[in-house]
Amino acid sequence: MKYILLSILIFDLALTAVHGQVDTISTENGAISIQPILHGTLVLTWNNQTIYVDPYGGGEKFEGLEPPTLILITDIHGDHLNQKTLDEINTGRATFIVPQAVMKKLPQSMQKRTMAIENGQTVVFQEMEILAMPMYNLPESSDSRHTKGRGNGYVLTIGGKRIYISGDTEDIPEMRSLKGIDVAFVCMNLPYTMDVDQAASAVIEFKPSIVYPYHYRGKGGLSDVESFKNQVDAAGIPIEVRLRDWYSN
Template sequence: MKSSLLTAALATFAVIAQAQTSAPLRAVADQIATKQGPLTVQPITHGSLVLTWGGKTIYVDPYGGAAAYVGLAAPDVILITDIHGDHLDPKTLAGLSLGKALMVVPRAVAEKLPAEYKAQVRILNNGQRLDTLGLTVSAIPMYNLPESADALHTKGRGNGYVLNLGGKNVYLSGDTEDTAEMRALKGIDVAFMCMNLPYTMDVNQAAQGVLAFKPGIVYPYHYRGQNGLSDVAAFKKMVNATNKKIDVRLRNWYPAAQ
């Protein structure tokens, strides 16, 4: 009898241990109040996150393997910003449940997506807007400065996005520098700002961009560069030294590296 109980206990422990080790490492999700219920912000990794609002789930630049999304609802909308592998990741897409997902992408991404997704794709070019599923998606230019034909990110190829969710405007920078279009943004409640050299901008540029359009909340994301992680604490200090009202939220976007 004791042997049977011990065997059962060890089996239960093994199942629990396996579940714990297989669970993805993720930063704790945030909730932000809107006029139509909470907006949940779930950091995943690098430039990828999941937003949940109004019974809809939005995946942004799903990347890093489908295992990172275990336990999250299947997407209703997928936003992809650019053609680079840390934004358009066919391997990750293939491992997700995408049967009901609308894929909102720039034309350059649509041209590189596997054929199986074509029926689900809606192309948005810079300056265009889509109203769907109770939310609004606007495509914002994202590009490197100075503009050049051989830049890592040329103007018009990729999209940043502004989402309106329950009256809250959410800006997703994608890969960009502090462009005139970014600086001209108005009424942004939540912003996700990239800052990684040499691909986008440094923390000073990012801080100056944020101080120009003054979002209520800003999350540094996409901050891994060639020389490691950008100094997001310095970014927060720069922003709040000039404007203490901006809520700079530092979250761990690279938990697997810890």
């Protein structure tokens, strides 16, 4: 056991040196490492599984990381489905879980290893449960940047912990009605998703134990995540807001 814990510590220190801060949370069956990469991109590792979420930014962003065993993609836009990045990383052992709209855009070689799931559908991969959540703009319209049903947010259940990945969404009721979320990654970039105030209000309502503001670069630059943290902290609810650097070079 000491050797295993030491190995995890050495691995996390190595990642920190290359990529910045790595967080670890305990589960009923091993620890989950959380590695911010860029914008809406993150890497989760757990029990020999390496999950890339919306790999973007080029292959160099993933140097030093284990190749993915699972790739989750939320939407068709280039900061989520980025074929250049997919071509530059080693996806040889990866299964893809994506919305149908994304699957249609993947090359045939990747489609063969892809499961397309719709909002509300749940699949199990290597003891991890993956629920596809709605993510969309309000008011709903056929010409919105993110139409309901096209993309997926995700709720992952890993070792008894529930992790919510918002994808590109506004302040939708499906997010506010979430229960029992241990870790949440919540977007806040105008004009594409929601603003800081909406994101803080939603988080205060669904009460994740830990929340990471991510995907916070918009047309006006980077959103004020300190304001987000201050609003959540002021609510007096036991929610830990973790501010991490998603945009360093």
